[in-house]
Every structure is written in C-alpha cells, then in structure tokens.
Amino acid sequence: MSIANQIIKQFPDLLIKKDEPLSKYTYTKTGGQADIFIMPRTVSEAQAVVAFAASEAIALTILGNGSNLIVKDGGIRGIVMHLDLLHTIRREDTCIIAGSGAKLIEVSRFALSESLSGLEFACGIPGSIGGALYMNAGAYGGEISDVLNSATVLTRTGELLHLERDQLAAKYRHSTISEKDLIVLEAEFALTLTERQPIETKMAELTEARESKQPLEYPSCGSVFKRPPGHFAGKLIQDSGLQGKQIGGVQVSLKHAGFMVNVGGGTATDYLHLIEYVQQTVKEKFDVELETEVKIIGEDA
Known part of the structure; x- marks a missing residue:
C-alpha cells in the first residue's frame, strides 16, 4: 500500500489531497507539488498526523499562510500539513x-x-x-x-x-x-x-x-532579506543599481528594492537565481552578506 493510501485509510475523515500544487498556497504563486497534502480541522487531528508521521518516519512539512516562503519547483516529499483551518x-x-x-x-x-x-x-x-x-x-x-x-x-x-x-x-x-x-x-x-x-x-x-511603499500589486514573498547590522537591505540593493533587475519572470521591485515580485510566469527557480545574484552583487559592491529572511523549502526540479 502506498504511503498516501495508508494515510487515507488511517485518517478517513481528514482533508487529504495527493500531488497537490503548492503554488496555490504561496504568495509568490510558485512551487511544485506536495506528495500528500493534509488540512486538519482540529488540534487533535493535527496531533494525530504529527504522531503518525513520526512513528512511520514520514517527512512532515508544516505550511502556514505561505507569505514569506519559497517552495522550490520540485515540490515537497512526504506530508505537507496546512494549518489554515485552525483559525479561531x-x-x-x-x-x-x-x-x-x-x-x-x-x-x-x-x-x-x-x-x-x-x-x-x-x-x-x-x-x-x-x-x-x-x-x-x-x-x-x-x-x-x-x-x-x-x-x-x-x-x-x-x-x-x-x-x-x-x-x-x-x-x-x-x-x-x-x-x-x-x-x-x-x-x-x-x-x-x-x-x-x-x-x-x-x-x-x-x-x-505599507501600501505606498510596498509592491502589493504583484505576487511576492515579502521582505526577502534580513536587515544586516548597520544597514538596510533595500538601500544596499538600490545602491547596487539592482532595482528592476529581472531573471525569468521575477524582478527586484521598482517600488521597494527589498522585495522581489513575480511579474508574470515566474518560477521558484527564478526567485532563487535572482536572490543569489543580488547577494553576490551586494557582497562585491559593499562587502555585506545578505541573509535571507524568506524561508526556502522543498526540492529542486
């Protein structure tokens, strides 16, 4: 019996989907599929899923609102548990x-x-x-x-x-x-x-x-980098001449350099390549290491 069918048999009342596109649940509108996607309705359901995954040594990834997250294009193996329904x-x-x-x-x-x-x-x-x-x-x-x-x-x-x-x-x-x-x-x-x-x-x-400064009109992963000691990430990126820099469908926002926006057809891989390019450029120009604030999970395509 496959892991998915085993889980469906174990939890017949749970909301379970197989091969669910995670681009539906991320603010960037990018990301591959989850092998098994579960949405518990109660604390006890969530606890049962976590305990089951641990006992069966099945990889378990927790997904929230997906607003400061990049899911790689290869998706996520094992179980993705989305806690959106625990919203009281x-x-x-x-x-x-x-x-x-x-x-x-x-x-x-x-x-x-x-x-x-x-x-x-x-x-x-x-x-x-x-x-x-x-x-x-x-x-x-x-x-x-x-x-x-x-x-x-x-x-x-x-x-x-x-x-x-x-x-x-x-x-x-x-x-x-x-x-x-x-x-x-x-x-x-x-x-x-x-x-x-x-x-x-x-x-x-x-x-x-927020509305005047942030590029809310495009899908994005929010603020990409943490604030470096003594600096502001957006200012360093702007001063590096990177506003408008685009790889694939992902662009360093013209409105706020600390954001990267999906201007059309962007992929998680585009995001990762643009992040790396920005980090390298800022390091070369200002000798400052930009550390990502956005969480990056999943597998490469």
Missing part, C-alpha cells in the same frame, strides 16, 4: 487567543474591534499566527515577541506542550519555535485595553505607509 480567534479578558492558521491581519483587526492595543504594528503583515511566531515577525518597530504571552505547540513526535513567555525566547526574526522546530497550534497575546480611536488611527497610518 477569541478574547479572554485583555488577552486574545488565536489559532495557528488565523491571519495576523485578522487578529490585529479583531484587537481593534475589542479596543485592545498592542498589535497595531501587525495590521499589514500577511502571515499566519504560526508563521509569525516561528520567525518572530515584525514591522514598524514592533515584534510578535513584544505581546506574546504563551503558546500551545506540538513537538515533532506529537507531544503537546504549553510554553509561557519566558520559554519563548525570541530575537530578531528568530524564536524558540524555530530553534526547536516546534509546530504552533495556538498563541495568546497580552494586550492593553484602551480607547478604540488611537488604535484605529495608528493602523490607518501604518496601512497607508
């Missing part, structure tokens, strides 16, 4: 508890509706809660770790853990979640009850800033 958002006192698949933008809007301050910075970050915790996402001077109170996670063997704030040590674009390769199921954010109007005003300002 609720309030408890001055805290918000959100499922891994909830969109960070939606959580920030929920906070606004409840007059809870602290997530304004996240109003334009397109990732999921799980992805945001994984990389300690941030923008406009704020980071997830600033308001993260606790998280419910799975280990890679399916063990359920509850981690408090002091166990979730985070730094720039890094966290305990990524360090230990944990799977986020739920997160709690400690916020501050205040007047709604200042929150709404701040979010409107940040939304306007």
Whole structure:
C-alpha cells in the first residue's frame, strides 16, 4: 500500500489531497507539488498526523499562510500539513487567543474591534499566527515577541506542550519555535485595553505607509532579506543599481528594492537565481552578506 493510501485509510475523515500544487498556497504563486497534502480541522487531528508521521518516519512539512516562503519547483516529499483551518480567534479578558492558521491581519483587526492595543504594528503583515511566531515577525518597530504571552505547540513526535513567555525566547526574526522546530497550534497575546480611536488611527497610518511603499500589486514573498547590522537591505540593493533587475519572470521591485515580485510566469527557480545574484552583487559592491529572511523549502526540479 502506498504511503498516501495508508494515510487515507488511517485518517478517513481528514482533508487529504495527493500531488497537490503548492503554488496555490504561496504568495509568490510558485512551487511544485506536495506528495500528500493534509488540512486538519482540529488540534487533535493535527496531533494525530504529527504522531503518525513520526512513528512511520514520514517527512512532515508544516505550511502556514505561505507569505514569506519559497517552495522550490520540485515540490515537497512526504506530508505537507496546512494549518489554515485552525483559525479561531477569541478574547479572554485583555488577552486574545488565536489559532495557528488565523491571519495576523485578522487578529490585529479583531484587537481593534475589542479596543485592545498592542498589535497595531501587525495590521499589514500577511502571515499566519504560526508563521509569525516561528520567525518572530515584525514591522514598524514592533515584534510578535513584544505581546506574546504563551503558546500551545506540538513537538515533532506529537507531544503537546504549553510554553509561557519566558520559554519563548525570541530575537530578531528568530524564536524558540524555530530553534526547536516546534509546530504552533495556538498563541495568546497580552494586550492593553484602551480607547478604540488611537488604535484605529495608528493602523490607518501604518496601512497607508505599507501600501505606498510596498509592491502589493504583484505576487511576492515579502521582505526577502534580513536587515544586516548597520544597514538596510533595500538601500544596499538600490545602491547596487539592482532595482528592476529581472531573471525569468521575477524582478527586484521598482517600488521597494527589498522585495522581489513575480511579474508574470515566474518560477521558484527564478526567485532563487535572482536572490543569489543580488547577494553576490551586494557582497562585491559593499562587502555585506545578505541573509535571507524568506524561508526556502522543498526540492529542486
């Protein structure tokens, strides 16, 4: 019996697809196929899949909102578990508890509706809660770790853990979640009850800033590179004369040099070649190593 049929027999009620194109789930609109694609509806379903994959030594990849991700054109072997359906958002006192698949933008809007301050910075970050915790996402001077109170996670063997704030040590674009390769199921954010109007005003300002500076009209993987110490990646790329540089269907954005956009027919391979070209050029001109912020997974075609 094939692994796919074995999984379908093991989990007859799960949403399971074979040879699913991952370009449907990434913001770049690129990426190969997943051998087995699973969307759990509940925490217990997610836990069962993780435990099964570990017991059968089947490779397991977790997929969130796909907003800061490049999936290579060869796709992903084994199981891809997409947590999009774990998207509940609720309030408890001055805290918000959100499922891994909830969109960070939606959580920030929920906070606004409840007059809870602290997530304004996240109003334009397109990732999921799980992805945001994984990389300690941030923008406009704020980071997830600033308001993260606790998280419910799975280990890679399916063990359920509850981690408090002091166990979730985070730094720039890094966290305990990524360090230990944990799977986020739920997160709690400690916020501050205040007047709604200042929150709404701040979010409107940040939304306007984002829309005016970022190339939202094209598919992209978000900010490609981490901020090098003492520099800004976009400024280095711009000063290297690379804005508009294009390989295949992928271009260094003319609007913001820190972004690479799919202007038509781009592939993951085009992204990877353009990233490498930019890194080499910036290194030659400024002797600065650009480290990718975007996560790159999968196999070459």
